Amino acid sequence: MKRVIPLVLVLIVGPAVSAAATDLDDVLDRSREAAYSAEQMISCATPDGFRMILARVKQKGSTINITSAMGGGEEIATSPGFWSRTGEGGVVEEASIGIEVREVIDIYEVEELGPRLFMGREASGYRLIRDGLVRGELVLDDETGAMVRATTFNDDGAQYCVRSFVTFDPTEPDLLAREVVPNEELTLVRDDASGLPEEVAGFTLLDSYLDASGLRLTYYSDGFFSFAIFQTPNRIELSEAVHVDFEGFRYSREFTPGQVTYAWEVRDQGMAMVGDLPPDLHEAVLDAMPKPIDLGFLHRIWRNLFGPR
Amino acid sequence: MRHPSSLISAFLDGELSATESSQLHSHLSSCGKCSAELQDVQRVRSAIRSLPVLDLPPDLMFIGDPNVVALRRHRYVLAGAAAVIAVVMAIATIFSPTQPTVTMDDLTSRLAARVSVDPAFGPAKLMPILDPGGIQE
Numbered sequence: 001m002k003r004v005i006p007l008v009l010v011l012i013v014g015p016a017v018s019a020a021a022t023d024l025d026d027v028l029d030r031s032r033e034a035a036y037s038a039e040q041m042i043s044c045a046t047p048d049g050f051r052m053i054l055a056r057v058k059q060k061g062s063t064i065n066i067t068s069a070m071g072g073g074e075e076i077a078t079s080p081g082f083w084s085r086t087g088e089g090g091v092v093e094e095a096s097i098g099i100e101v102r103e104v105i106d107i108y109e110v111e112e113l114g115p116r117l118f119m120g121r122e123a124s125g126y127r128l129i130r131d132g133l134v135r136g137e138l139v140l141d142d143e144t145g146a147m148v149r150a151t152t153f154n155d156d157g158a159q160y161c162v163r164s165f166v167t168f169d170p171t172e173p174d175l176l177a178r179e180v181v182p183n184e185e186l187t188l189v190r191d192d193a194s195g196l197p198e199e200v201a202g203f204t205l206l207d208s209y210l211d212a213s214g215l216r217l218t219y220y221s222d223g224f225f226s227f228a229i230f231q232t233p234n235r236i237e238l239s240e241a242v243h244v245d246f247e248g249f250r251y252s253r254e255f256t257p258g259q260v261t262y263a264w265e266v267r268d269q270g271m272a273m274v275g276d277l278p279p280d281l282h283e284a285v286l287d288a289m290p291k292p293i294d295l296g297f298l299h300r301i302w303r304n305l306f307g308p309r
Numbered sequence: 310m311r312h313p314s315s316l317i318s319a320f321l322d323g324e325l326s327a328t329e330s331s332q333l334h335s336h337l338s339s340c341g342k343c344s345a346e347l348q349d350v351q352r353v354r355s356a357i358r359s360l361p362v363l364d365l366p367p368d369l370m371f372i373g374d375p376n377v378v379a380l381r382r383h384r385y386v387l388a389g390a391a392a393v394i395a396v397v398m399a400i401a402t403i404f405s406p407t408q409p410t411v412t413m414d415d416l417t418s419r420l421a422a423r424v425s426v427d428p429a430f431g432p433a434k435l436m437p438i439l440d441p442g443g444i445q446e
């Protein structure tokens with residue numbers, strides 16, 4: 001009789017879980033294939049205060065155009081592996097990479113939350129659970145697949161960022177994929193010279209790139225949140241940073257709507273972490289990276305005059 | 310003669326003439342106050358003379374230190390060397406190329422290209438790049 005009980009439990013629980021669960025890739029694939037025009041607002045409650053941005057968005061599959069709804073007159077255009085920022089005088093900056101990237105193995109359990117109504121339209125809700133904690137709630141428009149609302153959470157259940165459409169037009173926009181211009185191209189590096197860990201706080205190192213200036217980008221993802229570690233022979237300047245200490249080490253930090261940047265210096269290079277991960281994960285990620293050092297006065301003068309050794 | 314306090318010290322120092330000494334002795338013989346003062350001054354002088362004589366510690370004898378003398382002798386050379394170093398550093402500061410710095414735009418530019426092939430890619434991953442400042446409170 002004792003052997004029968006676990007078997008019965010499996011029979012009952014097993015189908016219930018599989019019926020409620022879905023795959024994160026399926027959800028994100030639907031979102032990436034969407035076509036629509038919208039105004040999207042991102043608002044974030046960060047440790048350094050409130051951050052908010054409103055922008056006009058057009059998406060047609062993997063081609064996305066964004067213009068600020070708060071003035072500025074700039075436009076961001078992306079296609080897979082390429083992005084550019086265009087101002088009134090033309091292209092301001094752009095960058096491209098080879099699109100051969102390593103597949104992400106996400107660590108999320110996805111719960112279906114059932115039908116929703118969003119702006120009077122039928123939609124579906126999903127909850128993302130990572131290590132037993134709710135980290136995200138997504139709402140996808142049923143007709144277009146557009147991710148019309150995404151809420152991310154800290155480990156204490158408090159909201160970190162809300163990304164929500166405030167207007168929505170499901171009509172497919174007239175949007176042409178931009179020609180990929182290999183300018184400022186980042187070259188995929190297949191080595192481990194970055195000296196960075198393969199796994200950190202549930203994030204997996206996916207790939208590493210170099211540009212002509214010697215700046216290295218190493219990209220991490222957990223399947224939903226992502227961040228990049230930058231290593232550069234030059235000093236990194238953040239214009240509106242605050243100083244924060246973790247485990248006795250000092251970093252410069254700047255929150256922008258939906259994104260955080262940390263910058264610090266090690267002996268022979270500047271480093272930065274840029275990503276959309278919630279604040280409670282920052283310390284674990286930084287703790288696994290090379291630690292900041294306080295350069296001496298003469299060392300700073302030497303480095304400012306002649307660069308790093 | 311009034312109380313000649315100033316003559317008492319001079320007397321003890323042997324600086325009075327014979328006439329002055331004679332006059333002082335006449336006064337002392339009839340003036341208890343001045344006699345007592347003379348005895349007090351003599352006691353103080355005896356006490357001072359009885360103190361032991363100490364040698365100065367060697368490190369107070371710096372005037373004769375040959376190293377200090379050498380430094381003083383070469384102070385113009387040292388000042389000149391310091392001036393040359395200062396000029397070299399100033400020239401290096403002015404004429405060496407300024408080391409480039411990396412800004413937030415440089416970082417987000419590279420990140421945007423990589424993020425565009427992220428499985429979770431969407432407008433939200435790009436909007437911080439459009440307007441990094443946004444609205445802050």
